[in-house]
Amino acid sequence: MTLSPLDRAADSFAAELSRRRVARGMTKKQLAARMGFDPSYVSHVEGRRHRPTEDFARRAEAVLGASGAIWQRFQEYDELRQSRPVPSQRRPTVSPEQWLPPGTGLLVEHETATLTYADGQYRCRIRRQLYNGGNEPVSRYLIRVAVDRFPHEPDRSNRHHREHPLSFDELGLRAWCKDDGRVEAMECRVKRDRDAFKEAWLLFENNEGRFPLYPRRRATIEYTYAVSEEKWGQWFQRAVRLPTGRLTIALDLPAGLDPQVWGVEASLSTEETPLRTPIDRRVEGERVRFEWSTDYPQMHSRYQLEWRFRAPEVEGVPDEQPGERASDRMRSAGILQRGSEMLHRPTTRFDLPREEPAARAVVSRLLTVLDKVDELHPFSKGVGLSAPQIGVARSAAVIHPPDREAEPVVLLNPRVVDAGPETDEQYEGCLSFFDVRGLVPRALRVDVEHVQYDGSPVITSFDLGMARLVAHEIDHLEGRLYVDRMAAGVPLVSVEEYRETGQPWHY
Numbered sequence: 332m333t334l335s336p337l338d339r340a341a342d343s344f345a346a347e348l349s350r351r352r353v354a355r356g357m358t359k360k361q362l363a364a365r366m367g368f369d370p371s372y373v374s375h376v377e378g379r380r381h382r383p384t385e386d387f388a389r390r391a392e393a394v395l396g397a398s399g400a401i402w403q404r405f406q407e408y409d410e411l412r413q414s415r416p417v418p419s420q421r422r423p424t425v426s427p428e429q430w431l432p433p434g435t436g437l438l439v440e441h442e443t444a445t446l447t448y449a450d451g452q453y454r455c456r457i458r459r460q461l462y463n464g465g466n467e468p469v470s471r472y473l474i475r476v477a478v479d480r481f482p483h484e485p486d487r488s489n490r491h492h493r494e495h496p497l498s499f500d501e502l503g504l505r506a507w508c509k510d511d512g513r514v515e516a517m518e519c520r521v522k523r524d525r526d527a528f529k530e531a532w533l534l535f536e537n538n539e540g541r542f543p544l545y546p547r548r549r550a551t552i553e554y555t556y557a558v559s560e561e562k563w564g565q566w567f568q569r570a571v572r573l574p575t576g577r578l579t580i581a582l583d584l585p586a587g588l589d590p591q592v593w594g595v596e597a598s599l600s601t602e603e604t605p606l607r608t609p610i611d612r613r614v615e616g617e618r619v620r621f622e623w624s625t626d627y628p629q630m631h632s633r634y635q636l637e638w639r640f641r642a643p644e645v646e647g648v649p650d651e652q653p654g655e656r657a658s659d660r661m662r663s664a665g666i667l668q669r670g671s672e673m674l675h676r677p678t679t680r681f682d683l684p685r686e687e688p689a690a691r692a693v694v695s696r697l698l699t700v701l702d703k704v705d706e707l708h709p710f711s712k713g714v715g716l717s718a719p720q721i722g723v724a725r726s727a728a729v730i731h732p733p734d735r736e737a738e739p740v741v742l743l744n745p746r747v748v749d750a751g752p753e754t755d756e757q758y759e760g761c762l763s764f765f766d767v768r769g770l771v772p773r774a775l776r777v778d779v780e781h782v783q784y785d786g787s788p789v790i791t792s793f794d795l796g797m798a799r800l801v802a803h804e805i806d807h808l809e810g811r812l813y814v815d816r817m818a819a820g821v822p823l824v825s826v827e828e829y830r831e832t833g834q835p836w837h838y
Contacts, residue, residue, distance in 0.1 A: 340408035341382055347404045349377050351395040366390040383408065393574050396629030437469060438462045439575040440549070446567045447583040451671035454557045455567075461550050468543035469535065473522065476502065476529040476556060480722075482564045482637075492527035495722065497562055499529060506533045506554035508542060515542050517552065527562075560671050561722040568635040571628045578628050580636055582621040586614055588640035592621045598632040610636070640668075657708070657765040657826055664703040666720050669764040669812070673719050677810045678726045680744045683786040690727060690784060693718050694741055697729040701739070704762065705731070711835050715800045717807035720763055728804035733796055733835060740797075742781045745805050748790065751776030757836045758829065759803060759813050767823040771813045773799045775838075796836050 334342070352362050359377065363370040367390065375381040388405035395401065440460040447454045455476075463469050478497050481488040499521060506517035516537045523530035533554060535543050544550045569580055584590040594606040610623045623636065639659070662668055681690045701716050715730040730740040753775045758768040776794040779801060783789060793801045803813060814823070 337408070337411045340404070340411050342379060344383050344388070344401070344404040344408050345377050345379050347397070347401055348383075348391055348395075351391075351397045351401060352377075355395055357395075362391075362394065365394045382412075385409070393630070396574075396627070396632070398627040398629070437472075437544075437573050438464050439573050441577045441579070442569070442575060443579045443581070444567070444569050445581040445583060448560070448585065451560050451667075451673065452557055453560060453563045454555065456553065456555045458551065458553045461544060461552060463544045463546050463548055466546055468545050470541070470543045471520075471532040471534050472552060474531055474533060474554060476504075476531075476558075477568075478527045478558055478562045478564075479566070480562055480564045482566050488527075488564070491722070492562070495562060496526040497529065497558065499524065499531075502529070502556040502558065504531060504554065504556045506552060508535060508550055508552050510542065510544075510548075510550040513542075515539075517554075559673065561667065561673055565639060566635055566637045568633055570633045571630055574630065575628055577624060577626050578634065579622065579624040580634060581623075582636055582638065584619055584621070584638065584640075586617050586619040590619060590621075590638045590640055592636055592638040594623060594634065594636045596632060596634045598629055603635075606634070660707045661704065661762045661765045664707060665700055666704070666716075666762045667722055669761075671763075673722060673724060674763060674807070674812065675810045676719065676724060678717075678719055678724050678808045680726045681782070683743065683782050683784060687784045689725075690743055693723055693725055693727045694729060694743075696721060696723070697727065698739060701729060701731060708765075712796060713800050714762070715804040716762060717804045719807055719810075726808050728808060730797070730800050730804060732800075740801070742779065742801070742804065743783070745779050745781040745801075745808065747777050747802065747805060748780045749778040750774035751794075755838075757799060758824070759799070760826075761803070761813055763812070766826050768826065768829045769813055769817050769823050770821055771799075771816050772818070773802055773816075777802055779805070795838050799836065 359373045360370045363373040392401040443458045445456045480491045508515045518534040520532040595603040597603045613620045713733040717728040718725045726744045728742045756772045759771045777798045778792045780790050
């Protein structure tokens, strides 16, 4: 028996429905429950005993996230059913918002998420074009902010955020709604507040009144927030929680840092895989923009861009150099790099002995990181590390003397109380921009007051190379880098040109 075109179209719809359901790992009963239908009805449609309806097709498309395939099969079937062969009389193409099952709520027609990095801070701007496909006005919209400093090291990241929790105040969250040419500020109401995770309601209201998003109406919401690099790892993820027509993710990064970007995607039923299409890269002056888009992403899927910087933001260093850079190795050891706002902030002193446990914990972290650094580079001149360089704004530093057999010097709440009259100039390096060296004048002797864990004050005198190392770390604790002490017009020297690597300072 030959099937009619209408029967073939109905069969095509049923086959597409079955294929998408099986691909999502759902039973007919599970699909029916998600769609709000009796299980027998789904079974009858797949068995060709019932013909599909528009409501059924919309719901199946939204639940299965079929990128329009189920809806397209229904359109083909419905056009034949309508028996309208004249093109001008055909039903118009259904716009994306009609994919939303009737009465179920919002659809995102287009989301554009942009993350910009500058001056040690990440600023996120999310723009969503919304359509209310439900039967009730929408008066609020839920947003989430999650940070993960070390996304591939969960234990380390959890510890980091317990010690440095994210706050709503530092986010500076702001939101607007654009509707019919009007722009209204949206009030924000906290829903959930965790160390590394925030939820907030964006309210369609402000102190001048309310402006709900009514059924069958559109509006664009936009919100921004900022997170310092001490709390934001080098990744940007978007999760699809509402039916979405188009998703665009963009990164705006300094070209001088030579960023390398890649991406992965995942869903509830699949592991992470590379993005299926390439990321567009466009240089715009001193910035470089990476952008990636997809149409009709599946519900509950996740798309993530990751990156690394291959060059330091330091004057006098070429943007392109082959191989792994010294700064890359230091960054991999957990050391903040130049450009981080924390490196320019004075630290907070410890209240000892009351804060002895906290002070010991910071010193322990500094020693651990220095051990990693020692494995990456030989330090014949000795090496020091301050707490802000590992993202801790407290007054603590540790110095390994040039004599590797000597015990590390621990400085808590240090300050220079006296300096000798004699000075000299020597080249210094810094773990926070280790690709260059700079000629820095320093006193040949410094007397430093610091405290022990029990709170008792101590004055220690350091001279020659140790005086230079100690003064360098105290500068860090005061928010100063060695370049701030260099004479005007003196250039930095790239590590490739520096000839004293592996040699002690000369006195």
